[in-house]
Amino acid sequence: MxxxxxxxxxxxxxxxxxxxxxxxxxxxxxxxxxxxxxxxxxxxxxxxxxxxxxxxxxxxxxxxxxxxxxxxKKTQLDDSEQVIWFQKLQPFFDEYKIDTHHINLETNxxxxxxxxxxxxxxxxxxxxxxxxxxxxxxxxxxxxxxxxxxxxxxxxxxxxxxxxxxxxxxxxxxxxxxxxxxxxxxxxxxxxxxxxxxxxxxxxxxxxxxxxxxxxxxxxxxxxxxxxxxxxxxxxxxxxxLCPETNTSLLHRQALLSDEAKHTAITNIFTGRPARGIVNKAMRQLGFINSFTPSFPYATPTMSALRKEAEAKGKNDFTPLWAGQNxxxxxxxxxxxxxxxxxxxx
The missing domain is CATH 3.20.20.70 (Aldolase class I)
Structure with missing residues (x-):
């Protein structure tokens, strides 16, 4: 012990x-x-x-x-990484009519x-x-x-x-x-x-x-x-x-209470580092671990732009639905x- x-x-x-x-x-x-x-x-x-x-x-x-x-370890934003990542995400930017020139690549x-x-x-x-x-x-x-x-x-x-x-x-x-x-x-x-x-x-x-x-x-x-x-x-x-003291979003709560929560996976596409969340459209279509994902935390701003537009339509397709296997x-x-x-x- x-x-x-x-x-x-x-x-x-x-x-x-x-x-x-x-x-x-x-x-x-x-x-x-x-x-x-x-x-x-x-x-x-x-x-x-x-x-x-x-x-x-x-x-x-x-x-x-x-x-x-x-x-x-804090790193500098790599422009070449971002160019490739934008190319990978372009079909989704087109789907949601997002002007990539307006995406703020700073991270908090x-x-x-x-x-x-x-x-x-x-x-x-x-x-x-x-x-x-x-x-x-x-x-x-x-x-x-x-x-x-x-x-x-x-x-x-x-x-x-x-x-x-x-x-x-x-x-x-x-x-x-x-x-x-x-x-x-x-x-x-x-x-x-x-x-x-x-x-x-x-x-x-x-x-x-x-x-x-x-x-x-x-x-x-x-x-x-x-x-x-x-x-x-x-x-x-x-x-x-699901506790009332959290600010877990409605879409996240709904996913946790649904059959979706039975399938979680480790992915790097939302932030650039491996993290476990409920599987959604972004993870299925970009791959759970994508070698073109920018280094942490510079994947976040672009995914956040897609998340904002998808969530406005009631979809969790680009939301990091963090959750454990149980x-x-x-x-x-x-x-x-x-x-x-x-x-x-x-």
Whole structure:
């Protein structure tokens, strides 16, 4: 059995997965106020938005909340990549009568930086997590200087060992079933990605820090199974997508409640990085993994332009319908009620 996650001071060893694009602080607050831990996805927030969300959290919850950031390597927009990508998407641009000259190719996904640390310093949050690896060591040292506990996602045993050797206090073992972006950072080879059932015991056996199981855990039975594998806690995202505290779109909610949700796949076409979502027209026609997709996050603006037009017609054809393989836990109840229901397994 792995070490407990007492350092998080949780009454319920459940972490609500950060889900950028479908939630803000209200979901995180609702979960944390139950004694579990809510998470705020920060990668798509401006510094001003981050500051405002932290003020809201400070006013509405006395319990710790996990602040989650991306750690991708920022690259410059590659014009040649975009030209090829536009050519691939041209039939869809024609279908929706989109003038590509008006597409803004800027993106709001920013990697963790000193500017983020400067905003956080005012609040000195106790829990901070990372996706796609880790920021520079000097940034982690600043966070730890005020007592922050550091979490990060590992999708392979090698990534878990790397994280343990680089100041991470708790490892999130992200199995292949998980919805949203894969946290992979030491490799781009999708064949290295394994199920939660295979990944968690490997990591538990190899590291001395606590391990959180993530991916395909949607109900009490899943929680019990993860803990039996040696996990010190679980991270659950998909099951929260229908809660009223989220801003999950109507089209996304409808897909989760339909037979469409039975078929999810990993795709790179929406952002440039592999992520799991419900299969839709874009994924079927462009291919789940398209080698011409621009590097992360520069695929997003063009797909967003198509998404806007399709959604205006009531279609989810170009919407990233992020979800894990197990949507059976999606329930139309408040997040606090769902968390307490899940906690009955413990």
């Amino acid at each position: 792995n070490p407990p996650i007492n350092l998080l001071n949780l009454n319920i060893p459940i972490i609500q997965a950060p889900m950028a694009g479908v939630q803000g602080s209200q979901l995180a607050i609702a979960v944390s106020n139950t004694g579990a831990m809510g998470s705020l996805p920060c990668a798509m927030l401006t510094l001003e938005q981050l500051h405002q969300e932290l003020i809201t959290i400070e006013h509405e919850s006395k319990n710790p909340i996990n602040l989650n950031f991306f750690c991708h 996904r920013q990697p963790f930086s000193q500017a983020h640390v400067d905003v956080l310093a005012e609040f000195k949050p106790k829990v901070i997590s990372f996706h796609f690896g880790l920021p520079e060591p000097h940034l982690i040292e600043q966070l730890k200087s005020w007592g922050a506990t550091i979490l990060s996602s590992a999708t392979t045993l090698e990534e878990a060992l790397y994280l343990q050797n680089h100041q991470v206090d708790i490892i999130i073992a992200q199995g292949l079933e998980a919805g949203g972006h894969r946290g992979m950072f030491l490799t781009e080879d999708l064949t290295t990605q394994v199920s939660t059932l295979a990944l968690v015991p490997q990591i538990v056996e190899a590291v001395t820090v606590p391990v959180i199981a993530a991916g395909g855990i949607a109900n009490a039975q899943g929680i019990k199974a993860a803990m039996a594998l040696g996990a010190s806690g679980v991270q659950i995202g998909t099951s929260y997508l 949507t059976s836990g999606c329930t139309l109840i408040p997040a606090a009620e769902l968390t307490k229901l899940l906690a009955k397994a413990l």
